Amino acid sequence: MDCQDIKNEIYGYCDDLESSSPSHLEILSHLKECEDCQQDYQLTLAENEVLRDTSDIPVLSPAFTTMVMSALNIGGDLNGQPQNAPKESMIASIFKRKIWLGGGLALAAAVIALCLHIPHLPQLGTNIKVADTYGSVSYEQPVPNVIAKQESQSSPLEQIEPAAIEKTEPKATTANKSNYKVTSTPTPTDTSRLPSIASAAVSRGQAEQFTITDEDIALGADNTRDLAGIYMDWTQDNGAGNKSADSIEAYVTPLNMPERFKLIQSFNSEDNWTIYDYASLDGKESVHLTIAPSIEPTRGAKTLNISGQETIVTLTRYIQVGDQKYTVTYTGDLSADDLTNLANTVQFTGEVK
């Protein structure tokens, strides 16, 4: 080894002084003979001392853990169950943010523009015309005449028009309630061509408030792309509106959730939204249902989640309880097929006002 070799190896050598590898022994031998390299070695050790020195890091408050738990308001009940589970519906989270108003208006504008642009779309007849903003093709899908039960559809992107929802007779066990079953309608096979309204709204909302530019990130030019991709934000507004699963005043309640899912959190927002967060017992899957009063049909779409690295599938359907129409948005880290199957399974019951 010559001096140049030592200069190249010295950092690794100093990081692992206890090694007895042949190269280490060679370096050690060289250092004993070469004064310049010995000085280089001493300076590297001094640098390492400074780099490793954490003596200036203050001691974190002993109450830190308690403060975080208090901030999360998850003291837990007698059964050890949290009052607020670690589930914040992505959709709810997005709409709780400041971009809610702008995003909502933009979404409404997009829907209106779509309706104006596609004059057939609002006409709810025996056929559903699915707009395709990317071309002149329009798909005509017949609506089944009798819709008394859900049909299993495997398409990841589905849309239920209000006309496709029919009331079913309430069961004896729910005398004061009305059950409504939701059906799905056939969807175009070329779903990749469908306009992604929800996706645009999510992306736009995210971009308005959370964009990080390359030069803004501390990691330098070669790392910024990666960091920007995993940028995250959150809402701390998870306290006032939350209620335990037992005390929720649900406007609409989902039934028939698969047994592997456990209700983690549910709450009503000020806008009469009802949000249900479920997690599978193994902790690997989660599903969020957002039920919002709605009369505007929008289309379910595949959306990117906040981190932009994982695909969160969103599926939108419409139900009707009494005179009130609701938009039900399913969001989860399931596959599109699993989420669709789940949506086909779930039924709803609600108070008739």
Added chain:
Amino acid sequence: MLTDEMLTARVLCGEVSAFEELINRYKMSVFTIIYRMTGQYQEAEDISQDVFITVYQKLHQFDNSKKFAPWIHRIAINTCISSLRKKNKVILLNFDESYNNQYESQYHFNYGDPDLFLRRNELRAEIKTALKALPESYQLVLALRYQLDLDNQEIADTLGVNKENIEVKIHRARKSLRKMLLKNWEEKGDKDGLSGY
């Protein structure tokens, strides 16, 4: 002992104490990263709290087949960047000695030789000055490597880049540190910065 990933699964099933355990495991590393980036105790503590709140709320997005540590450290870095950006603050990696009076460093000083003691302190200060002059990206990888004692793969997972990139980055950072140190000595006319060390 339960792994981090097992704890996350338990949290998702509603076990509060599992999240407390995660906080206890990671509060110091999270705080260290953020303190190095902010240089302010209170701010670092506040942001650290935000990090754990974020982690709790985003836990359902965590891929349980992967390691938890890089995930939470990544959130810590991004939350800190976000917080500093909202305050229009310059991001800095702090290696000041503001707390050194309280927390004595554990150096093997030769207290019998005042000159040597002073010279070593001076050298440490010079290295810290050089360190602070490095690009933030270099400071961050050095902090992750030497302050948190993460290996290259762990740093790569934290920053979402490949391991080779980190190896190169750390090597360049070390070279830059040395270059900066020698440059400062040259400007001071101190051609033998190591004398007496």
